[in-house]
Amino acid sequence: MEKPPSHPAAVLQAIASNLVIEERKTPLPGPGDILVRNHAIAINPVDWKRQAWGVLIPSFPVILGADISGTVVKVGESVTAFKPGDRVLGFADAFATHNHDRAAFQEYTVISATSTALLPENITFKQGATLPTAVATASMALFDVLGLPREAAENSGTSVLIWGGGSSVGSMAIQLARLAGLKVYAAASERQHKRLRGLGSSFLVDYSSPTAAADVISAADRAGDDIAFAVDAISTADSLAPVVGVVSKSTSPKKKIARTLGAWPEGVVLPDGVETQHILGNEFTSRRVDLSVWMCHDVLPKWLERGELVPQEQNVVGGGVGALQRGLDVLKEGAGSEKAVVEL
Structure with a gap:
């Protein structure tokens, strides 16, 4: 050519x-x-x-x-x-x-x-x-901002929350997390649940539910999982509040929230011990x-x-x-x- x-x-x-x-x-x-x-x-x-x-x-x-x-x-x-x-x-x-x-x-x-x-x-x-953009952003979220290992053998027993899993970045983050050996908890609209379960989500909640964060916490407790890592693929006040609610319950000494766009919204309290960092794809x-x-x-x-x-x-x-x-x-x-x- x-x-x-x-x-x-x-x-x-x-x-x-x-x-x-x-x-x-x-x-x-x-x-x-x-x-x-x-x-x-x-x-x-x-x-x-x-x-x-x-x-x-x-x-x-x-x-x-x-x-x-x-x-x-x-x-x-x-x-x-x-x-x-x-x-x-x-x-x-x-x-x-x-x-x-x-x-x-x-x-x-x-x-x-x-x-x-x-x-x-x-x-x-x-x-x-x-x-390209989905892969780049999800890769940066998991393996740079959150600092998770790329190899599945190194992630045994580690869980991650993907909020907005139905989005392009969210769906890719679910797949990359699965391939890296992470257990995935995801929040997305209910119509997306079947597709996201097929991509690798172990547990799904409807992110429009007022009990979504509590449901994730309860499920993790029942499974004996500690969710110290999260990727928020929506990154608004409405999404970050429940994400903070989940991660703040972690007993891990290392807690982070990865988010995709914009400044931290006013009115969303960032608890002590919870860190946030903007993902730059x-x-x-x-x-x-x-x-x-x-x-x-x-x-x-x-x-x-x-x-x-x-x-x-x-x-x-x-x-x-x-x-x-x-x-x-x-x-x-x-x-x-x-x-x-x-x-x-």
């Missing part, structure tokens, strides 16, 4: 404006990078929030998006793990680098080889596109390159090929970069447990 001189991109020119399709020069990959011809692009909640509110955008115009899957076109200097023609999924890091060549919402994207994984033949491009490609390489190169392709890790269900909202605005609108309206994906 030859690199074209230019390609279409969906560009955000101002806050709360619709995406505009423009032609951009197709770049060459630098050292350690690869150029991917995108075949599917997934959309995350942060994308429509950045569009609607201008958050985390230092200047305009800007190209949004982080989740891609496609075919390698060219590899940069020192890249040996990939070659042209490889099917891959990858994390586009323009969110952190502010380099438009490294954004997802376009036909060709430059990504780091360290945050790229081979896509097995049994996984479609649209399935692969659902994974983009640090998967910078500060924790070691974690990224282990996940993307060593284990993720194998787990996908063997069916040990399941991609999120997709809501395919259209074809071509021109459909990305529709995808943002669908996600803003509420896409449920499905990931909005645009096929190219």
Whole structure:
């Protein structure tokens, strides 16, 4: 596959404006990078929030998006793990680098080889596109912020609470926790329980129930489990209060809550001995390159090929970069447990 001189991109020119399709020069990959011809692009909640509110955008115009899957076109200097023609999924890091060549919402994207994984033949491009941000954020939550071991043998007898398990990050955190040998307690809407039980949750509660936290505590007591670790994939005052309630009952000397977005909300009391830390998924490609390489190169392709890790269900909202605005609108309206994906 030859690199074209230019390609279409969906560009955000101002806050709360619709995406505009423009032609951009197709770049060459630098050292350690690869150029991917995108075949599917997934959309995350942060994308429509950045569009609607201008958050985390230092200047305009800007190209949004982080989740891609496609075919390698060219590899940069020192890249040996990939070659042209490889099917891959990858994390586009323009969110952190502010380099438009490294954004997802376009036909060709430059990504780091360290945050790229081979896509097995049994996984479609649209399935692969659902994974990068979810994998990066859940990995950082479990193995960086909470500091849990990656090997199952080292986690025997350790339990973790995943609040918001039906979300993209929550569902991935459940699966990664299971693969790491952790016992998973999860909170999600009741309609998600069957699916999440299949992904690895040992105990589930309806997070809308006023007794959800108490039910988790009672179940853990009956099983003889101590829940000192939690990932809150929702991270609002309504979700953090019960999460704090569960973790604060732990008798472990080490207690943490991992959360995904935003400052600690006013009105939620953080008990003594309970720690919190913001999960920064983009640090998967910078500060924790070691974690990224282990996940993307060593284990993720194998787990996908063997069916040990399941991609999120997709809501395919259209074809071509021109459909990305529709995808943002669908996600803003509420896409449920499905990931909005645009096929190219």
